[in-house]
Amino acid sequence: MRLSWFNITSLTLGFAFLYLPMIILVIYSFNESRLVTVWTGFSTKWYGELLSNQAFLDAAWVTLKVAVFSSTLATVLGTLAAYALVRGARFPGRTLFSGMIYAPLVMPEVITGLSLLLLFIGIGLDRGVLTIVLAHTTFSMCYVSVVVSSRLVSFDQSLEEAALDLGCSPWDAFRLVTLPIIAPAVVSGWLLAFTLSLDDLVIASFTTGPSATTLPIKIFSAVRLGVSPEINALSTLMIAVVTLGVIIASLISKRNFVREQHGGEGRH
Amino acid sequence: MRRVLIIIVPYLWLLALFLIPFAIVLKISLSDVAMARPPYLPQFSWEDGLGAFLSQLDFENFTFLTTDDLYWKAYLSSLQIAATSTLLTLLVGYPIAYAMARAPDEWRATLMMLVILPFWTSFLIRVYSWMGILSQEGYLNQLLLGLGVISEPLIILNTKVAVYIGIVYTYIPFMILPIYAALHRLDSSLIEAAEDLGCSRAKAFWLVTVPLSRNGIIAGCFLVFIPTLGEFVIPSLLGGSGTLMIGKVLWEEFFNNRGWPIASAVAVVLVLILIIPIVLFQQNQQKQNEAQS
Numbered sequence: 080m081r082l083s084w085f086n087i088t089s090l091t092l093g094f095a096f097l098y099l100p101m102i103i104l105v106i107y108s109f110n111e112s113r114l115v116t117v118w119t120g121f122s123t124k125w126y127g128e129l130l131s132n133q134a135f136l137d138a139a140w141v142t143l144k145v146a147v148f149s150s151t152l153a154t155v156l157g158t159l160a161a162y163a164l165v166r167g168a169r170f171p172g173r174t175l176f177s178g179m180i181y182a183p184l185v186m187p188e189v190i191t192g193l194s195l196l197l198l199f200i201g202i203g204l205d206r207g208v209l210t211i212v213l214a215h216t217t218f219s220m221c222y223v224s225v226v227v228s229s230r231l232v233s234f235d236q237s238l239e240e241a242a243l244d245l246g247c248s249p250w251d252a253f254r255l256v257t258l259p260i261i262a263p264a265v266v267s268g269w270l271l272a273f274t275l276s277l278d279d280l281v282i283a284s285f286t287t288g289p290s291a292t293t294l295p296i297k298i299f300s301a302v303r304l305g306v307s308p309e310i311n312a313l314s315t316l317m318i319a320v321v322t323l324g325v326i327i328a329s330l331i332s333k334r335n336f337v338r339e340q341h342g343g344e345g346r347h
Numbered sequence: 348m349r350r351v352l353i354i355i356v357p358y359l360w361l362l363a364l365f366l367i368p369f370a371i372v373l374k375i376s377l378s379d380v381a382m383a384r385p386p387y388l389p390q391f392s393w394e395d396g397l398g399a400f401l402s403q404l405d406f407e408n409f410t411f412l413t414t415d416d417l418y419w420k421a422y423l424s425s426l427q428i429a430a431t432s433t434l435l436t437l438l439v440g441y442p443i444a445y446a447m448a449r450a451p452d453e454w455r456a457t458l459m460m461l462v463i464l465p466f467w468t469s470f471l472i473r474v475y476s477w478m479g480i481l482s483q484e485g486y487l488n489q490l491l492l493g494l495g496v497i498s499e500p501l502i503i504l505n506t507k508v509a510v511y512i513g514i515v516y517t518y519i520p521f522m523i524l525p526i527y528a529a530l531h532r533l534d535s536s537l538i539e540a541a542e543d544l545g546c547s548r549a550k551a552f553w554l555v556t557v558p559l560s561r562n563g564i565i566a567g568c569f570l571v572f573i574p575t576l577g578e579f580v581i582p583s584l585l586g587g588s589g590t591l592m593i594g595k596v597l598w599e600e601f602f603n604n605r606g607w608p609i610a611s612a613v614a615v616v617l618v619l620i621l622i623i624p625i626v627l628f629q630q631n632q633q634k635q636n637e638a639q640s
Contacts, residue, residue, distance in 0.1 A: 086446035090458075093443035097465055100476035100516070103486060107479065116484050160357035170354055179361040185625050187577025189594045190614045193601060194368035197611075201371060217364040220357065249350070278469050281579050281598075295471050302471075302584065306479045314472040321468045329460060 101318055108311035115306040125312040135297060135313065142277060142294040145208060149215035150272035156216065157223025157272070158265055162253075164224070165231040166239075183221045191218060192285030199286065206288030214286040215276040222275060223268035230264035231257075270328075274321075376408055376611035408612035417596065418613065422620065424591040428507065428582075429575040432514035436571050437564065439515055440522035444563075445556075447523070448530035459527075466520050474513050474584050481509050481585070505587025513581040518574070522567035529563025530556070562635045569628035576624075577617055593617055 082090075107115060111122035129135060163170075164177055183191065195214045199206055238260070242252040258265075280295040287293065294313075301310055412418040447458045465473060480486045481504040488500040503509050533556065541551040557564075575581075579594035586592065593613065601610040 082446065082450060085442075086449050089442035089446045090450070093439070093446070094461060096439070096516070097461070097519070100480060101465070101468070101473070103480065104472070104476045115479055116482070116486060116489065156357045156360055159353050160361075163354040163357065167350070167354055172358070176354075176358055176361070179365050183365060185573055185621065187574070187579075187594060187617060187621070189577055189579050189597045190369075190372070190618065193597065193610060193614055194372045195364065197371045197375060197607075198364070198368040213364060217360070220360070224357075274467055278471065280471055285601075295469070298471055298475070299580075299584075302475050302478070306475075306482070310475065311479075314469070314475065317469055317472060322464070325460070325464055325467060 104311055105315045105318060108308070108315040110308065110311075113308060115308055115311065125308040126316075129309045129312045129316075132309065134292075135294070135309075138292050138294045138297040141208060141291050145211050145215060145283075145291075145293060146273050146276040149212045149276045150219060150269050152212070152216045153220040153223050153272040154265060154269040157220035157268055158227050158261075160220065160224040161227035161231055162257075165228050166236075180221050180224050183218045184225070186218075188279070188281035189285075192282040195282070196285045205290075206286060207290040210286045210288070211283050211291060211293065214282050215272075215279060218282065219272035219275045222271050223265075226268040226271060227261055227264045230261045234260050372611045372614055375608055376615045377406065378608055408608045409616070411609065412612055412616065417591075418593075421591045421593045421596045422616070425576055425593040426620075428510060428514075428590075428592060429572050429578075432511045432518075432575060433568050433572045435511055436515045436519055436522045437568060440519050440567065441526060441564070443519075444523045444526035445530055447527050448533070462520050462523050462527075470517060471580060473517050474581055477509065477513055477516065477585060478504060481512070504585060505589065507586065507590055509585035509587075510582055510590055510592075513585045514571075514575050514578070517581065518571045521570040525566040525570065526560055526563040529560040533559050562631065562638075565631050566628070566635070569624055569631070573621065573624050573628065576621060 107118070108125060109121050109123060110118050111124065112119040160176075160180060164173075164180065167173075170176075192214070195210075195217070196206075199210050204210060238256055239252050242256045243249065247255065278295065279293075280299050283293045284296055284299075287296065298310055298313065301307055443462075447455070447462075450458055478485075482488075483500045483502060483504065485504070487503070488497075491497045492500065503512075537559070538551050538555050541555045542548065546554065577594045578592060579598055582590045582592040582595050583598070586595075597610050597613045597617070600606045600613060
C-alpha cells in the first residue's frame with residue numbers, strides 16, 4: 080500500500096514535533112555562550128562544568144542507588160502480586176488487593192507523595208534515601224505487576240500443571256517452568272520500574288529529607304530559574320543513555336526473534 | 348505456606364504504604380487546623396468510643412475550600428485545561444495514528460518505536476526542552492522574527508498556551524497508541540465498500556473510520572485526561588504564576604503555607620473528582636474486551 084501525501088505529511092510533522100525539541104536541546108548543549116538561546120560557537124565546556132559539579136554528581140549517585148534498590152524490590156513484589164492475582168485461588172480481600180494494584184497507577188503523584196510523607200512523619204521515620212526507596216517501590220510494583228500479569232494470563236497453564244504432575248514441588252514448578260517463560264516480562268517490568276524511579280520528581284520531593292537530593296529534584300530547582308547550559312548538557316547525556324539502551328534492547332529482541340523463527344523452522 | 352507468603356507479602360506492603368497513608372490523608376483533612384499543625388500529633392483517638400470519634404470529625408476544611416475561591420477556581424481551571432489539552436492531543440494524535448496504521452508493514456515496528464522512545468526519556472527534560480523554545484528570546488520567536496512573520500516577540504511561556512503545548516507533547520503517545528491499535532484492526536475493505544457505494548473519501552472517513560475507531564479514541568482521551576488533571580510539573584515549569592492547576596495549588600499549600608489539613612482536603616476532593624472518569628474508562632475497557640472475545 081502506498082502512503083498518500085496527507086499521511087506522509089502527518090507522519091513527518093508528527094515526528095518533527097516529537098523529536099525537534101530534544102534535537103534542539105542536544106545541539107544547544109554544545110553552545111559556548113552562557114546565554115542559552117544565542118549561538119556563539121561550538122564548545123564542550125558545559126560538559127566539563129557539569130562533571131566537575133559535585134552537587135550534581137552526588138545527586139546522580141543518590142538517584143542511581145534509589146532506582147536500583149526500588150526497581151529490584153518492586154520487581155520481586157510486583158511479580159509476586161501478579162502471580163497471586165492471576166494464579167492464586169480466591170482469597171479473602173482479593174477485590175481490595177486488585178484495587179490496590181490498579182489505584183496507584185491513576186493516583187496523581189502529588190497525592191501519593193503527600194500521603195506517604197504524612198505516613199513517614201506519623202511513624203517517625205527519618206526521611207532520606209530509605210523513604211524514597213519505599214515510596215518508589217510502592218508505585219512501581221504496581222506497574223511491574225500489570226506487565227507481568229499480562230504475560231501470565233497469556234501463557235499455557237498446562238505447562239505448570241505438567242511439571243506438578245511429574246513431581247515438581249510448586250516452588251520448583253515456579254522456578255523451572257513459570258519463571259523462564261515470564262522472564263522477558265519481568266525484565267521489562269524491572270526496566271520500567273527503573274526508569275520511573277529515575278524520572279520521578281514529585282513523589283521524591285515529598286518523601287525526601289535534607290540528606291538526600293535526587294537528580295530530578297536538582298534539575299527542577301535549577302530549571303525553575305530558567306534555561307541553563309549545564310542542564311542542557313545533563314539532558315543530552317540522559318537522552319544519549321536512553322537512546323543507546325533502547326537501541327541495544329531492540330537489537331537483542333530482534334536477534335532473539337530471528338533465532339526463535341529459525342528454531343521454529345528447524346523443528347517443523 | 349509458600350502460597351500464603353506469595354499473597355501476603357505484597358498485600359501487606361500495599362496496605363501499609365498505599366491504603367494506610369491514604370487513610371491518614373482522609374483523617375487529617377477532617378481534623379482541626381491547629382491540631383494538625385506541624386510538628387504533627389496524631390489526631391483522633393478511638394478510646395473514648397465511637398460517639399466521641401464522630402464528634403471529633405470536622406468538615407471545616409472542606410467548607411473552607413468552598414469559601415476561598417482560589418480552590419474551586421483551581422479545580423475548574425484544571426478541568427478546563429485537562430479537557431482542552433485532551434481535545435488538542437486528539438486532533439494532533441489522530442492523523443499520526445491514522446498514517447501509522449496505513450504505513451507499509453515493514454515500517455510499523457520502527458514507527459512504533461519512534462512513538463514509544465520519548466516515553467522512556469525523562470518527563471522533566473521533555474517539559475524543560477520547551478522552555479528554551481517558547482521563551483520571549485527563545486528559538487521560536489527568533490525564527491518567526493527572522494522570517495519577518497512577526498515584528499514583536501510572542502509571549503507564550505508562562506501562559507496557558509505553553510501548558511497546552513507541554514501536555515500535548517508529553518502525553519501524545521498515550522493518545523496515538525490506542526487509536527493506532529483500533530485503526531490497525533480496521534478492515535480496509537469496509538472503507539472501499541463505502542467508497543464504491545458512492546461515499547466521498549471524507550464522508551467514508553466520518554461514517555466508517557471514525558465510528559470504528561471510537562473505542563481507541565475514548566481510551567486515548569481518558570489516558571490523557573486522567574493524569575493531566577493532577578499534573579504538577581507542566582504548569583509549574585511552563586504555566587507561570589497565572590496558570591492555576593490543582594496539583595500546583597496542593598504542592599504550594601503544603602510546602603509554602605504548611606497548611607496540611609487544607610492540602611489533605613484538596614487531595615480528597617481531587618480523588619473524588621477523578622473517580623468519575625476512572626469508572627467511565629474502566630467500563631469502556633470492559634466493553635472493548637467483551638467485544639473482542
